[in-house]
Amino acid sequence: MTRDRIARTSLYVILVAGLLVVVGPFLWMLLSSFKTEAEIRSVPPTWWPSTWSLANYRDLFDRLDFPQYFANSAIVAVLVTLGNLLFCSLLGYALAKLDFPGRRALFLTVLGMLMVPGMVTFVPQFVLVSNMGLANSYAGLVLPFLAGPFGVFLMRQFLLAIPDDLIEAARVDGAGEWRIFWRVVLPLCKPALATLGILTFLSSWNNFLWPLVVATTDDKYTLPVALALYAIGQNRIYYGLLLAGAVVVVVPVLIVFLALQRHFMRGIATTGLK
Amino acid sequence: MTAVVSAPPSAEPAVAGPRRRRRRYTGWAFAAPFTVLFLVFALLPVVASLVMSVTDMRATDLRTPFAVNFVGLDNYTRLFSDDLFVRSAVNTLVFVVVGVPLTIVAAMAAANGLNSGLIRFRTMFRVGFYLPVVTSIVAIAVIWRFLLDPEAGLVNNLLAQIGITGPNWLGDTRTSLASIIVMAAWRNFGSLMVIFLAALQGIPNDLYEAARLDGAGRWAQFRRITLPLMRPALLFGAVITGIGYLQLFEEPLVMTQGGPLSSTLSVSYHIYNQFGFGNYGYAAAASYVLFVAIVALSVLQFRLLGNRDD
Structure with a gap:
């Protein structure tokens, strides 16, 4: 029994140490964002702010148009999420429950896309979006992400597990295919839709490279782009301002994540993708 | 009728x-x-x-993408005599070869620790370990640049307390890539942990009980039961982490801009730079080389880690 106690104690020590290494930096970010620039740069560093100051946040909103970036991030993420929920569940349903020519080829093509590195599509997508006249527009930011292969995979896997009888029964009752989809299939898919919605929202909110290239003026920047442009290539780094910016980027995600973490874990465990 | x-x-x-x-x-x-x-x-x-990738397309052809010249495999042959591309390929390879095992080991340790049945507050640990996965890379870069700052950073100040003078982590060619590797493992192990936890929970408890009756210790149980039964999950984890790590890009972009002296320049970053210089055809060729590398690595991992019985 004492051996068990030793094992248990050492396990706790290791796990708590691991947790400190992972979560500690976030806490330091949060606490430091309330320090003055001088205190941030003091050696040795302090954990707890000696004087709590909101100056960094005030600067953030004075110098940079953060409400605008926040709104842009939210608009893009909401549109991308709604698009994926609709288009991926439509195709996922067709792949799982309807028989049509080319079904298998379509599924394999969509699945194969998961292996294609982002850099392969990046340049042609940029050429395409520029020639459609969509550079520096919400449409340009949203369109390439509306139909993601990951969502199709997730919805198809989930729908395969739903018994055909439910759908057949509705068909026998004379319901049209469209009606069956809205009234029978989608309500059954709520857990998968929740997972897909959260994961898509998150990856769109955190998406960085595409908006960095497509959004060329201040009024279309998303949060990560604004923060990165401010952070990269500055000779003198104002940590206070950057840390406050990082907090503004992280906190909304953190709230969503903590509230809905069960859906995250299930989504990752069942599909293995984030 | x-x-x-x-x-x-x-x-x-x-x-x-x-x-x-x-x-x-x-x-x-x-x-x-x-x-x-x-x-x-x-x-x-x-x-x-x-x-x-087989044309000489440049940024100036953006509006007339069909009025370009066919150049055959020129872009591809140029790639392999481009010192920067070779450098970026070596860096990326090092990142994958060191980073993937490191991430998997960290994820396995966390998953096994949380699954041992000894631990309360499992949700708290799980959520904590998963936190970096859901965080924007830009925010993470800000945090880590601050942590690794040679003077004001937490890391070097902690080292100073035990009498070690820490290096300029991101500014020294000897430590820059290593710093990026550790940061990537720190950021990504949480998602593998969740996959591994799900796999661990699928292993029947009877197996461990039988092994315990036979006098097997914890380590023996881990080696003889856990590892073999986790093989599909480990393979899966290695493949998706490998695919992700071969595309290393955002970390060096926001942390080091590929420097110092190209020591953290990755293939994707090189492609991005070539795109920025307007060399669209050349960038496309490099992206296809990366694509081939991703397919090759996935096949290799299936060979190495896949089912050995048949």
Whole structure:
């Protein structure tokens, strides 16, 4: 029994140490964002702010148009999420429950896309979006992400597990295919839709490279782009301002994540993708 | 119609025929919206990239993408005599070869620790370990640049307390890539941990009980039961982490801008730079080399880690 106690104690020590290494930096970010620039740069560093100051946040909103970036991030993420929920569940349903020519080829093509590195599509997508006249527009930011292969995979896997009888029964009752989809299939898919919605929202909110290239003026920047442009290539780094910016980027995600973490874990465990 | 009347046994197919045909159109009607978007914004770019890679397309051809010259495999041969590309390939390879095992080991340790049944507050640990996965890379870069700052950073100040003078982590060619590797493992192990936890929970408890009765210790149980039964999950984890790590890009972009002296320049970053210089054809060729490398690595991992029994 004492051996068990030793094992248990050492396990706790290791796990708590691991947790400190992972979560500690976030806490330091949060606490430091309330320090003055001088205190941030003091050696040795302090954990707890000696004087709590909101100056960094005030600067953030004075110098940079953060409400605008926040709104842009939210608009893009909401549109991308709604698009994926609709288009991926439509195709996922067709792949799982309807028989049509080319079904298998379509599924394999969509699945194969998961292996294609982002850099392969990046340049042609940029050429395409520029020639459609969509550079520096919400449409340009949203369109390439509306139909993601990951969502199709997730919805198809989930729908395969739903018994055909439910759908057949509705068909026998004379319901049209469209009606069956809205009234029978989608309500059954709520857990998968929740997972897909959260994961898509998150990856769109955190998406960085595409908006960095497509959004060329201040009024279309998303949060990560604004923060990165401010952070990269500055000779003198104002940590206070950057840390406050990082907090503004992280906190909304953190709230969503903590509230809905069960859906995250299930989504990752069942599909293995984030 | 006549067939139905004269041959009752075939009545069923005659009814099912139009219905099946209707179902066909229905299938494509449901598939169409996604498929159209997918064709335009995913498949077309994949093909276009391949075509661009054998042309001399540059940024000045942006508005006239069809008025470019065919140059054969010139871009590809140029790539391998481009010192920066070779450098970036070596860096990326080091990142993958060191980073993937490191991430898997960290994820295995966390998953096994949380699954041991000894631990309370499992949700708290799980959520904590997963936190970096959901955080924007830009925010993480800000935090880590601050942590690794040679003077004001937490890391070097902690080292100073035990009498070690820490290096300029991101500013020294000897430590810059290593710092990026550790940061990437720190950021990504949480998602593998969740996959591994799910796999661990699928291992029947009886196996461990039987092993314990036979006098097997914890380590023996781990080696003889856990590891073999985790093989599919480990393979899966290695493949998706490998695919992700071969595309290393955002970390060096926001942390080091590929420096110092290209010590953290990755293949994707090199492609991005070539795009920035306007060398679209050249960038496309490099992206296809990366694509081939990703497929090759996945195949290799299936060979190495896949089922050895058959």
